[in-house]
Amino acid sequence: xxxxxxxxxIVEVRGLRAWYGPAQILFDIDLTLERGxxxxxxxxxxxxxxxxxxxxxxxLGRVExxxxxxxxxxxxxxxxxxxxxxxxxVPEDRRIFTExxxxxxxxxxxxxxxxxxxxxxxxxxxxxxxxxxxxxDRRGGEMSGGEQQMLTVARTLMGNPRAILLDEPSEGVxxxxxxxxxxxxxxxxxxxxxxxxxxxxxxxxxAVSDRACILDRGQIRFDGTMxxxxxxxxxxxxxxxx
Amino acid sequence: xxxASLLVQILTGLAGASTLFxxxxxxxxxxxxxxxxxxxxxxxxxxxxxxxxxxxEWLRALLPGSxxxxxxxxxxxxxxxxxxxxxLETLILRRIxxxxxxxxxxxxxxxxxxxxxxxxxxxxxxxLLGPRVPGLTGALSVLGVPFPRYDAAxxxxxxxxxxxxxxxxxxxxFGVLIRAATQDREMVSALxxxxxxxxxxxxxxxAGLAGLAGALQLPREPANLGLDLPAISxxxxxxxxxxxxxxxxxxxxxxLISLVKAGCVALGTVELGGYSFAFxxxxxxxxxxxxxxxxxxxxxxxxxxxxxxxxxxAASPIRPEPETPRSRALWGLAIAALALLPWIASASPYTxxxxxxxxxxxxxxxxxxxxxxPGGMHxxxxxAYFGLGAYGAAIVLKATGWSMMWGLLIGPLAxxxxxxxxGWFSVRLSGVYLAMLTLxxxxxxxxxIYQWDAVTGGSNGLxxxxxxxxxxxxxxxxxxxxxxxxxxxxxxxxxxxxxxRVLDAPFGLAVRAxxxxxxxxxxIGINVHRIQWMAFCxxxxxAGLAGVLYAFSKGSIAPDLVHVGRSIDGLVMxxxxxxxxxxxxxxxxxxxxxxxDSAGRSFDYWRAxxxxxxxxxxxxxxxGLAGLAxxxxxxxxA
Ligand SMILES: Nc1ncnc2c1ncn2[C@@H]1O[C@H](COP(=O)(O)OP(=O)(O)O)[C@@H](O)[C@H]1O
Ligand SMILES: [Mg+2]
Numbered sequence: 001x002x003x004x005x006x007x008x009x010i011v012e013v014r015g016l017r018a019w020y021g022p023a024q025i026l027f028d029i030d031l032t033l034e035r036g037x038x039x040x041x042x043x044x045x046x047x048x049x050x051x052x053x054x055x056x057x058x059x060l061g062r063v064e065x066x067x068x069x070x071x072x073x074x075x076x077x078x079x080x081x082x083x084x085x086x087x088x089x090v091p092e093d094r095r096i097f098t099e100x101x102x103x104x105x106x107x108x109x110x111x112x113x114x115x116x117x118x119x120x121x122x123x124x125x126x127x128x129x130x131x132x133x134x135x136x137d138r139r140g141g142e143m144s145g146g147e148q149q150m151l152t153v154a155r156t157l158m159g160n161p162r163a164i165l166l167d168e169p170s171e172g173v174x175x176x177x178x179x180x181x182x183x184x185x186x187x188x189x190x191x192x193x194x195x196x197x198x199x200x201x202x203x204x205x206x207a208v209s210d211r212a213c214i215l216d217r218g219q220i221r222f223d224g225t226m227x228x229x230x231x232x233x234x235x236x237x238x239x240x241x242x
Numbered sequence: 243x244x245x246a247s248l249l250v251q252i253l254t255g256l257a258g259a260s261t262l263f264x265x266x267x268x269x270x271x272x273x274x275x276x277x278x279x280x281x282x283x284x285x286x287x288x289x290x291x292x293x294x295x296x297x298x299e300w301l302r303a304l305l306p307g308s309x310x311x312x313x314x315x316x317x318x319x320x321x322x323x324x325x326x327x328x329x330l331e332t333l334i335l336r337r338i339x340x341x342x343x344x345x346x347x348x349x350x351x352x353x354x355x356x357x358x359x360x361x362x363x364x365x366x367x368x369x370l371l372g373p374r375v376p377g378l379t380g381a382l383s384v385l386g387v388p389f390p391r392y393d394a395a396x397x398x399x400x401x402x403x404x405x406x407x408x409x410x411x412x413x414x415x416f417g418v419l420i421r422a423a424t425q426d427r428e429m430v431s432a433l434x435x436x437x438x439x440x441x442x443x444x445x446x447x448x449a450g451l452a453g454l455a456g457a458l459q460l461p462r463e464p465a466n467l468g469l470d471l472p473a474i475s476x477x478x479x480x481x482x483x484x485x486x487x488x489x490x491x492x493x494x495x496x497x498l499i500s501l502v503k504a505g506c507v508a509l510g511t512v513e514l515g516g517y518s519f520a521f522x523x524x525x526x527x528x529x530x531x532x533x534x535x536x537x538x539x540x541x542x543x544x545x546x547x548x549x550x551x552x553x554x555x556a557a558s559p560i561r562p563e564p565e566t567p568r569s570r571a572l573w574g575l576a577i578a579a580l581a582l583l584p585w586i587a588s589a590s591p592y593t594x595x596x597x598x599x600x601x602x603x604x605x606x607x608x609x610x611x612x613x614x615x616p617g618g619m620h621x622x623x624x625x626a627y628f629g630l631g632a633y634g635a636a637i638v639l640k641a642t643g644w645s646m647m648w649g650l651l652i653g654p655l656a657x658x659x660x661x662x663x664x665g666w667f668s669v670r671l672s673g674v675y676l677a678m679l680t681l682x683x684x685x686x687x688x689x690x691i692y693q694w695d696a697v698t699g700g701s702n703g704l705x706x707x708x709x710x711x712x713x714x715x716x717x718x719x720x721x722x723x724x725x726x727x728x729x730x731x732x733x734x735x736x737x738x739x740x741x742x743r744v745l746d747a748p749f750g751l752a753v754r755a756x757x758x759x760x761x762x763x764x765x766i767g768i769n770v771h772r773i774q775w776m777a778f779c780x781x782x783x784x785a786g787l788a789g790v791l792y793a794f795s796k797g798s799i800a801p802d803l804v805h806v807g808r809s810i811d812g813l814v815m816x817x818x819x820x821x822x823x824x825x826x827x828x829x830x831x832x833x834x835x836x837x838x839d840s841a842g843r844s845f846d847y848w849r850a851x852x853x854x855x856x857x858x859x860x861x862x863x864x865x866g867l868a869g870l871a872x873x874x875x876x877x878x879x880a
Contacts, residue, residue, distance in 0.1 A: 083434030097422045108422045109433045
């Protein structure tokens with residue numbers, strides 16, 4: 001994959017506001033995901049990380065502001081349009097299809113090959129997640145939490161995305177799996193994918209991300225490199241409870 | 243009964259199970275993916291029968307005497323109804339997937355009304371006798387007892403379609419998408435599946451199955467305009483017993499119902515300890531009894547799963563507009579004007595007669611609103627309490643000769659007792675399952691009233707229920723029914739006032755808390771089931787009062803008072819008015835009753851007109867008529 005100088009960021013969010021019913025959750029969020037980079041969106045529970053992802057993905061009713069994907073304004077587009085445009089989404093609560101087998105779960109995510117993104121087949125996905133390859137016909141509901149977490153990522157990769165929104169991949173899974181997730185993110189980055197990651201664990205975020213954004217009560221409080229965040233412990237203290 | 247004829251009864255049951263399964267399977271499929279309870283499903287079945295008839299006539303001329311003509315006609319009918327389903331999905335349902343489920347019900351019910359009159363217009367009111375299928379006429383002999391060949395063919399078709407559907411769902415990519423969407427359609431969309439295309443195809447398939455069932459039923463039953471209601475209620479029952487979204491469940495349920503019915507016929511009249519009981523009478527309600535038992539024992543149906551329960555968008559909050567001096571003055575003025583009406587309208591006596599109807603239904607609708615709006619419990623059998631009130635009072639008063647005023651106590655009491663019993667079971671369920679259990683209770687009450695000739699007068703009903711004395715005296719200078727009119731106004735007015743007060747009281751807040759967040763309500767010490775049960779009782783009491791008032795204004799009552807059609811009328815009134823405000827059910831009842839009254843007498847296609855009006859309301863003003871009025875007021879203020 002070539003990186004063209006001056007090309008627009010793959011995901012660019014400006015002045016994003018979002019509501020659940022009458023309650024406003026996001027207040028003028030600005031976010032940039034450069035091509036081939038990994039950005040961690042951090043913040044406490046309830047800060048608005050998942051809501052930001054859903055807003056970008058077109059899964060919320062009321063959203064204002066600008067959302068650009070590869071330079072195109074995509075706000076108000078339905079979720080399937082975003083997925084087909086090359087934006088993958090891995091939700092926080094996994095949401096795998098429990099009645100479907102591993103292979104069938106992957107089939108739901110399948111999209112045609114794209115010239116400018118890595119092409120995934122079940123076999124390639126199983127190279128990344130060898131465990132899944134050993135349980136192709138197991139139903140989603142009969143898998144452990146960690147295996148389910150891998151399956152959601154794998155299912156999203158089957159859509160051959162150029163960027164993915166990864167919502168709390170380390171939440172509630174065993175440390176071994178967390179390590180696997182971290183190395184998987186770095187693998188994807190090496191393949192040229194851009195990743196917007198929501199994360200509460202600073203160790204995990206620090207290990208994989210280039211930049212960090214900190215969200216607190218629906219507002220961005222910090223946006224900078226991972227190093228500069230580590231260098232300012234008061235920010236971590238104030239917004240992440242470190 | 244010989245074992246041979248028992249066997250034939252069972253086989254006949256199995257044949258019936260096939261069409262029952264096909265209709266239910268379509269409904270289940272559509273519900274599973276789109277989460278829309280398609281009330282028009284019975285109408286699609288009916289259209290299938292009519293299309294099958296037309297195509298059959300047409301092909302019989304082309305291919306005389308050939309069985310291929312019938313099967314081809316059946317195929318054409320299936321495809322035609324599938325196309326109709328796709329059309330309905332794109333034009334109407336697609337716009338309301340995110341609307342509250344009640345609006346979806348209202349919209350599909352409106353479609354049912356339009357389709358029914360569409361059939362009337364295209365095919366006329368006469369029954370159209372179906373063809374005899376060449377090659378399948380006559381009967382086989384089963385151990386010497388004749389059994390129709392066509393029924394034998396049906397027995398094969400049901401499982402065959404189940405098998406095909408199973409292959410479609412498990413062996414094709416499209417089937418995998420359907421199963422995935424049945425669990426989580428939002429996630430399916432987020433993975434790049436074009437939701438609208440998937441939904442349209444699923445709707446078409448579901449509709450096609452209903453059409454197929456209708457066309458297949460044709461050789462057993464003529465195409466007629468009464469097919470839709472029984473078909474939809476059967477389909478609901480099958481789907482609910484089987485578990486929403488489960489095709490094997492639907493098949494099992496269809497078998498179970500058909501066999502229980504066959505069993506009832508086979509048992510005949512049984513003498514037990516001096517009493518004789520005619521089991522065949524039970525066939526009218528067998529399916530509802532089975533459903534009630536299944537739901538009480540397995541709240542999600544035989545093969546359903548808890549997560550298959552309705553996960554619709556949260557009900558919109560109902561915040562009763564606070565009473566202001568102005569609103570109180572407006573209400574006062576309206577009541578005063580209505581109270582003076584017998585004098586004002588003395589020249590047009592029909593006005594107050596029509597308004598008595600409106601009042602009765604306003605209270606009926608208000609009582610339904612009470613559990614539906616703030617309670618979030620959709621009762622599909624609310625006519626039961628209306629009917630219990632009417633029949634309870636009528637039976638006691640006829641037996642004792644007491645004055646009608648006692649009826650004003652007995653009616654509500656009967657409604658209360660009914661709600662006390664049915665409510666206890668119903669509040670244990672939620673969503674569609676609750677709706678179906680209430681429907682089952684409604685049908686059980688109906689069938690008892692319909693069949694218990696000695697007490698309820700059976701299908702003839704009870705007559706001679708006139709209010710005596712001062713209530714029926716004609717006074718000079720006022721409309722003829724002035725006294726009864728004023729009594730109704732006073733009763734309904736105070737009942738509505740009481741209901742409103744109850745909703746504002748802590749009890750009403752607890753009811754709403756139970757709807758919005760049962761878990762949190764439980765955690766702050768509210769016994770949600772008990773509160774909901776009490777709400778049921780309050781609603782049943784009010785509906786019972788409406789029932790007596792109605793019965794004595796008409797002078798006679800018949801089982802149609804309790805029919806499922808009446809329950810649906812109530813739903814339409816509430817939905818038309820909007821579930822978001824207390825004035826809603828009153829406005830909805832008035833609009834509906836007056837519309838039906840005037841349109842029904844002057845216009846053959848009043849159902850279609852009502853349906854079209856409802857569609858406009860749903861698509862354009864999803865807040866109902868009362869919401870419309872509010873937004874106009876809001877705009878005027880701005
Ligand atoms: N479906 C919902 N309806 C209403 N409010 C919600 C819903 N989901 C989340 N919220 C609220 O939005 C806020 C942000 O939530 P979320 O984006 O899930 O936070 P995070 O992912 O950072 O933990 C929280 O206050 C939460 O209560
Ligand atoms: Mg979250």
